[in-house]
Amino acid sequence: MLGPAPVVDFDGTLARLDVAWDVLRRTAGVQRIEELWTRSGVAVWDDVTHAETLAANTAAALDAVLGRLEDATALAVLTSNSQASVRAFLGRFPALDEKVTVVVGRETLAGPKTDFTVFTHGFRLCVEATATARDGGPVVYVGDMDYELEFAHRLGAVPISVATLEARA
Numbered sequence: 001m002l003g004p005a006p007v008v009d010f011d012g013t014l015a016r017l018d019v020a021w022d023v024l025r026r027t028a029g030v031q032r033i034e035e036l037w038t039r040s041g042v043a044v045w046d047d048v049t050h051a052e053t054l055a056a057n058t059a060a061a062l063d064a065v066l067g068r069l070e071d072a073t074a075l076a077v078l079t080s081n082s083q084a085s086v087r088a089f090l091g092r093f094p095a096l097d098e099k100v101t102v103v104v105g106r107e108t109l110a111g112p113k114t115d116f117t118v119f120t121h122g123f124r125l126c127v128e129a130t131a132t133a134r135d136g137g138p139v140v141y142v143g144d145m146d147y148e149l150e151f152a153h154r155l156g157a158v159p160i161s162v163a164t165l166e167a168r169a
Helices: 021-028 033-038 044-056 063-069 083-090 116-134 146-154 162-167
Strands: 075-078 100-104 140-143 158-161
Touching: 021 033, 021 044, 033 044, 044 083, 063 162, 075 116, 083 100, 100 116, 116 146, 140 146, 140 162, 146 158, 158 162
Parallel strands: 075 100, 140 158
Antiparallel strands: none
């Protein structure tokens, strides 16, 4: 169903991070974490990365997604989270980690994933990194947020929501 080389989101798709977002937002003085992109030199990103990475060390895996990745030969991760947190999570799942060709996270995106231009940049990096394994087949994107599924569709991917996978589990 997900093909040989899907592109997947991280938090809410591969894992459920238990991060005290309300505390981080209050400390940073923002309503939404992505507002930090509008501030230059925001040191609070270090606090966000630390919190995400700690959460990734104990995060619950979403079995409805992980089970369907067993047949994949490669995959790419496209996330608003830190790349360090994704790597911490993947370190707990060596068989899955071996399949990951690229992690495109906040550090590489250098902007909010909710921005179509930023998403497009990250998505293209993921598509390039999985092209050989896909061997001309369609790009499948798995995510939990409507905006990312819409963006992936606009870029020609087959979008699959986590909710759909969970309903079929």
